Amino acid sequence: MDTRTVQEREDIVRIAGERMKEFIAHPPRDARLWGIRTTSGTTGGVPLIVPHRYPPVRGRIFKERRMLQCYGSMSSRLSFSHVTHMRDTAGDSISLSLDGLDLGQGLERVLDEFEAEIIVGYPSFVARVSEHMSAGARARVAHIRLSGEFIDDSLRRLFEERFTHADVTAMYISAETGRLSTFPCGHLPLNNYHPAPGVVVEIAEPGDDGAGDILISKDGKEEVLPFERYRVGDVGRIMSGSCPCGAAVTFEVLGRSGHDYLKLAGAIVRREEVERVARLLGLQEYLLEGLLKIRGGSLVGAFELSIVPTKSVGEGEAARLAEVFSRELKLTPTRTLEALVAEGLFEPLAVRFVAELPQGEKRLPLRMKRD
Amino acid sequence: MEKELSQLIHFVREHPTARLYAEKWGTETAFESLPAVSRKELACAPMASRRYKEGGGMARVLRDADGPLLIEWSYADIAAEPYGVPAARPLVYFADPGESLTAAAWCYEHNMVPLIGEQNAAVVVRAAEAYQVDALLCDGRSLTALEPYLTERRAPLESISVVDTSFSSGALSAARYAKRVRLVLALPETGAFAESSPDTYPTFSVLPGCMVEEDDGLILTKVAHLVTPVIRYRTGLRGLPGKKNGTQTFALA
Numbered sequence: 001m002d003t004r005t006v007q008e009r010e011d012i013v014r015i016a017g018e019r020m021k022e023f024i025a026h027p028p029r030d031a032r033l034w035g036i037r038t039t040s041g042t043t044g045g046v047p048l049i050v051p052h053r054y055p056p057v058r059g060r061i062f063k064e065r066r067m068l069q070c071y072g073s074m075s076s077r078l079s080f081s082h083v084t085h086m087r088d089t090a091g092d093s094i095s096l097s098l099d100g101l102d103l104g105q106g107l108e109r110v111l112d113e114f115e116a117e118i119i120v121g122y123p124s125f126v127a128r129v130s131e132h133m134s135a136g137a138r139a140r141v142a143h144i145r146l147s148g149e150f151i152d153d154s155l156r157r158l159f160e161e162r163f164t165h166a167d168v169t170a171m172y173i174s175a176e177t178g179r180l181s182t183f184p185c186g187h188l189p190l191n192n193y194h195p196a197p198g199v200v201v202e203i204a205e206p207g208d209d210g211a212g213d214i215l216i217s218k219d220g221k222e223e224v225l226p227f228e229r230y231r232v233g234d235v236g237r238i239m240s241g242s243c244p245c246g247a248a249v250t251f252e253v254l255g256r257s258g259h260d261y262l263k264l265a266g267a268i269v270r271r272e273e274v275e276r277v278a279r280l281l282g283l284q285e286y287l288l289e290g291l292l293k294i295r296g297g298s299l300v301g302a303f304e305l306s307i308v309p310t311k312s313v314g315e316g317e318a319a320r321l322a323e324v325f326s327r328e329l330k331l332t333p334t335r336t337l338e339a340l341v342a343e344g345l346f347e348p349l350a351v352r353f354v355a356e357l358p359q360g361e362k363r364l365p366l367r368m369k370r371d
Numbered sequence: 372m373e374k375e376l377s378q379l380i381h382f383v384r385e386h387p388t389a390r391l392y393a394e395k396w397g398t399e400t401a402f403e404s405l406p407a408v409s410r411k412e413l414a415c416a417p418m419a420s421r422r423y424k425e426g427g428g429m430a431r432v433l434r435d436a437d438g439p440l441l442i443e444w445s446y447a448d449i450a451a452e453p454y455g456v457p458a459a460r461p462l463v464y465f466a467d468p469g470e471s472l473t474a475a476a477w478c479y480e481h482n483m484v485p486l487i488g489e490q491n492a493a494v495v496v497r498a499a500e501a502y503q504v505d506a507l508l509c510d511g512r513s514l515t516a517l518e519p520y521l522t523e524r525r526a527p528l529e530s531i532s533v534v535d536t537s538f539s540s541g542a543l544s545a546a547r548y549a550k551r552v553r554l555v556l557a558l559p560e561t562g563a564f565a566e567s568s569p570d571t572y573p574t575f576s577v578l579p580g581c582m583v584e585e586d587d588g589l590i591l592t593k594v595a596h597l598v599t600p601v602i603r604y605r606t607g608l609r610g611l612p613g614k615k616n617g618t619q620t621f622a623l624a
Contacts, residue, residue, distance in 0.1 A: 020501050027459065031484045038489055038498045047494045049501040051484075065427075074468060074487045078475050081429060085446060085476070088427050094443060096430035099468045106439040110432055113418040113441050 006204060006215060007230040009048075012176055016050035019224050023051040032086060038075045039175040048176055051224050054082075058089050061183070062118050062143050065093040068111075070121025070129050071148070072100070073175060080120060098129060100266070107132040115140055119166075122148045123155050124266055124292070127299045130162045141166045147173040150234075150255040150368050151190045154292045158299060172253060174232050177216055177225075185245035191254070192239065194247040201251045202229060203237055210237035211254055235367070255368030262366050264290040265301030265345060267331035274365050277328045281321060282312050287357050289369035293347065302347040303337070304369060306354045318351040325349055372580070375594045376402065383423060383600055391421040392602060407590050407603040413560065414440040421599040428598065429476060431469035433559050442560050443598040449473055450480035451595070452562045453578055454555065455532040457481065458506030462499050464488030464513040465534075470559060474508050474534070488513065496520045507531045507549070511542045521548040534563065536608060537623075543569045556608075556623065561601045564591050565621070575610070577619040585612045589621065 028034050033056070039048040067084060071077045077097045084095050096114050111133050119126055123146045130138065144159060144166045151170055159168045169184035172193045180201075181193035188194070195201050200217040203210065214236040218227040239250040256262045262269045274288050285308035293302050305325060309315055326338040326349045340346040380402065383392045395412070396405050413421065414437045428445040454477045455461060461478050463485045465471040471487055478485035486502045488495040488509075499520060506529050509517070514533055518541065521528075528549040533542045534557050545552045546569050556575055557563040564583065565575035577583050582592040589608045593601040609624035 017501065024460070024503055028484070031482045032479050034484045036484060036486045036498070036502055038486070038494065047489075047497050049486075049498045074471060074489050077468065078472055078485075078487045081472055081476065082479060085427065091427045092425065093427050094430055096432070096441075097469070097472055098432065101434065101468075102432045102439070104434075104439075107432070110439045110441045114430060 004229060007228055009176070009231075010046070012225065012227070012230060013046050013048050016048050016225060019050055023224075032082075035079050035082065036075065037079070037175065037178070039073070052079075052178065053224055054079075054086065058087060060087055060090065060093060061145075064117035064142050065090075066114065066116050067093060067095040067118040067120060068114065068116035068129070069095055069097040070119065070125035071097070072122060072125065076148075076175070098125075100125075103128060103132060108134055108137075111137045117141060118143045118145070119163075120145045120147075122146070123151050123159075123170075124149055124264070124299065127155060127158055128266065130158070131298060133162075138162050139165055144168045145184075146170040146190075148175075150253060152255075152292055152368065154294050155299070156190055158294055174234075177218060177227055177230065177232060180216060180218070180232075182247070185243060185247060187244045188250065192250055192252045194243065194245075195249055195251070201236075201238070201249065203251075204231065206237065211235050212237070214251070214253070256366075262290050262368060264368075265292060265299060267301060267340060267345070269329070269331060269366060271366050273330055277325055278365065280328060281324060282310075283307055283321075284310055284313075285357055286365060288366050290367075291369040295347070298344075300345060300347055301340070302350070304350045304352065306352055306357060308356060309353050315353045318353070322349045322351045325351070372582075372594055376582075376592070379594055379596065379600060380405075380602065382596070383602065386423055388419065389421055389423045391416045392600070402592075402603075405603050407586065407605045409605045410435070410440070410560065410607065411437045413442075413599070414438050418443070423600055424596060424598055426598075429473060431473070431559065433469070440560065444473065444562075445598060446476060446480060448562070448595065448597050449476050452477060452557075453566070454534055454557075454563060455506065455508040456530045456551070456553070458483060458529055460484070460486065460502050460504045461506040461508055462486045462488060462495070462502070462504040464495055464507070464509045464517065466510055466512040467559070470510065470534070473559075478508070492516045505529045509533060510535045511537070511539050514545060515539070515541045521545075524548070538567075538572060543572055545569065558606060560599070561591055561593065561604060561606070562597075564593065564606075567623075573610075573623040574613070574615070574620050575623055576615070577621070583610075583612060583619060583621055585610065585621070 035052045037050050037052040069080050081095050141163050170190050172181035173179050179196050180199050182196050198219045202215040204213040204215050206212040213231050214234045215229040216227050216232050235254045236251050287306045289304045291302050329337045341348050399405050418441050426445050430443045433440040463471050463474045475485040475487045530551040531545045531549040532553045534555040538554050554567040555563045556565040564581040565577050567575040580594050584590040589606045589610050591604045591606050610621035612621045
């Protein structure tokens with residue numbers, strides 16, 4: 001058994017506080033090379049606020065110049081806008097950062113006018129935006145660069161169908177750590193990555209399929225915050241064999257581990273919230289799995305609740321459990337799963353009774369559904 | 372400014388691809404006779420017809436009852452806007468995320484590392500405490516959301532710049548929280564064009580490079596080569612023009 005220390009989020013929050021004090025005491029001469037990264041705090045934990053040094057890279061990533069950004073967090077939006085501007089030595093790239101509030105009537109015309117050639121952002125946000133794009137606007141998109149969320153088969157198919165002229169690639173980036181993977185090499189399927197220079201990826205307590213919590217080590221020289229075996233909150237595995245690009249290490253991200261929270265179809269499920277509702281219903285062994293589905297051309301979220309029956313919670317109660325669970329589970333500060341089902345954003349909760357939960361999942365009540 | 376204005380009008384009239392103003396103006400040549408343009412007319416005009424210069428920058432979607440409007444600003448033009456004042460650690464926090472991004476870009480253009488407010492006010496307060504912010508660049512609504520934090524601060528901020536189209540009692544009493552308070556009148560599509568303070572409100576001084584006329588509402592002209600120049604633009608605001616110490620002023624109604 002590996003007894004080395006694993007960094008948890010509270011360790012990173014403490015180190016970030018120390019680095020912030022140093023940053024304030026010794027402000028940079030060139031402000032443009034720095035940003036203040038704030039995690040949104042949607043996990044219910046303490047938000048992480050840390051100074052971040054941008055890598056001194058010049059030159060655009062893509063030759064195209066019109067970029068549509070689809071991020072939720074404001075610091076992510078600013079970071080991408082600012083870095084795009086800094087890298088743009090030609091001085092002619094233009095970025096449009098969309099907000100969830102923009103997704104309404106008239107957006108299609110606006111996106112036709114903007115003529116985006118590149119889309120970057122969270123997969124679920126990009127999928128929602130794509131519903132507001134005309135066929136012509138979609139056809140103009142040459143590149144889609146995703147990050148921040150697991151990309152399942154439904155999403156992959158949706159992007160392939162909607163953006164027939166675009167290459168769809170992903171990078172592994174988290175709000176706390178910054179960039180963890182290299183730029184896509186062109187040989188890997190989605191959710192597979194090579195570690196960025198200076199990044200070491202390990203898997204904690206891998207199961208039979210090699211999957212376990214992803215631990216990240218990063219020296220912090222390039223940015224500010226050092227990570228030593230930090231549990232980022234995703235499940236993954238190291239892939240065997242080398243890549244045709246020459247990279248020695250490839251890892252696959254399988255989804256959020258249920259360690260903190262799960263993002264799905266624009267909603268967020270907190271582990272504490274799932275546990276609260278489960279306690280209310282007297283559930284002891286259970287697993288809530290999230291998945292994305294395409295329904296009528298739109299992306300919707302869905303949950304499957306697996307329950308090991310007990311004396312007090314039996315198989316005849318599936319309908320009642322589904323009803324109460326949906327009514328109680330909050331997916332946004334004000335809206336429940338029941339409300340989001342009524343709005344057509346989620347499918348009704350599916351409840352099933354199982355003899356036992358998947359191996360190794362007894363301590364994790366929440367995760368993305370694996371194939 | 373008269374010469375620059377004349378050059379701007381000539382440039383706009385003769386632009387080969389952006390024809391919004393030329394088609395609106397027709398044969399009128401005298402500045403005073405040029406018909407004013409409204410927000411609705413901008414919304415109806417394709418971006419290509421009102422893009423008077425190419426180059427890098429930021430685009431935004433503005434939303435109101437007239438429907439969404441796409442606007443573009445170059446970074447150089449954002450830098451020239453008098454949104455705030457120099458600060459060591461500014462917090463940028465607007466109800467409109469696009470306004471926050473523009474103001475944060477302004478900070479970078481003036482060599483400041485901004486803290487941009489997330490949409491959760493509790494997170495904003497935690498971040499403001501951690502970053503030990505010394506200045507605030509915000510709109511009236513966000514200022515209200517931050518009042519508990521501002522009240523509990525031990526020391527006043529160096530400055531608060533409230534950038535908005537109207538100013539509530541909260542903005543007018545912001546002097547409790549900062550050594551200097553600026554009230555900056557701005558529309559997202561035009562940028563800033565007048566400035567006041569809680570002491571002089573509702574009288575605003577028109578900012579350099581801007582001209583404000585009254586004709587069934589305030590009509591704004593900015594003598595600047597913006598992506599979409601602002602020439603006799605109906606702001607939708609009302610006010611009574613005046614003059615103080617040689618500077619054009621108006622009392623915001």
